[in-house]
Amino acid sequence: MLDVRRLRLLRDLAHLGTIAAVAQAHAYTPSAVSQQLAALQREAGVPLLEHTGRRVTLTPAGTELVRHTETILATLETASATLSAARAGVSGTVRIGAFPTAVRTLLPAALVALARDHPALDLMVSELDPVEMPDALRDGRLDVALVHDYDIAPVAPDPGLDSVPLLDETVFLAVPTSFETGPTPVADAREAAWVAGTPGTLCHTVATRVCEAHGFTPRVRHHVDDFTAVLALVAAGQGVALVPELGAAQPCAGVRLVPLEVCRRTAIAYRRGGGGHPAIAACVAALLASQDALPSPDVPPER
Known part of the structure; x- marks a missing residue:
């Protein structure tokens, strides 16, 4: 019979790409991971891994086994959720991951509601870049995470995760108040x-794609990931920027926000099969309700 712990290592290798990364995620040594994967391969009776140069990749059989592993792990999550639902009350530790603007705007109201309605919950928040959230959910560092993508740069669904849509935000072009814009503000x-944003981040990718859709490559002067700092630089005349609605919740003097036909989409993600866990369900409900407390960005009428 195939060992579930070894199957999890194979699944993580498919997502993380290297044995070293899998070892780091599980606090193992690379040699220990290699030994466990070799044992799994013996159990399977067919090659699951192959060496490509100095890298280890999955064979077609290995890739197919990973697909089945996602279903197996989701079934175990469902079983765990069923057992938790049979216990009295909502309790335990819930590790919540969120990106910076969500920590400032969405999470506070949700945390207050959860502490009031479910005092036996132990809530732990970690601020992470959205690209780190799926790995943190899969390896158990997080139980719930706020993730996002953009309609112009969609992220493929993760087979190991389930999600609930939370919020669609307008993306604004932030410009100094003296900057004139017409019907096509990005082209202007x-x-x-x-x-x-820093090269390699989703924000940087979105800025590049939005500009390329208007026929040019942006001349990036500053790489900044915090939207409060971005708006301060725009107010100082250092450039223009794309800012989603949550990032523009605190108005900055000297900045004008021009709405674009671009949308940032935020969802609540958790491990596949875990939605029935009482603590997960309570967090989802509180986060969905937290939208009512959101401030609106200060968007002056166009002249």
């Missing part, structure tokens, strides 16, 4: 300096 910023 063709010659402007830009403030964008």
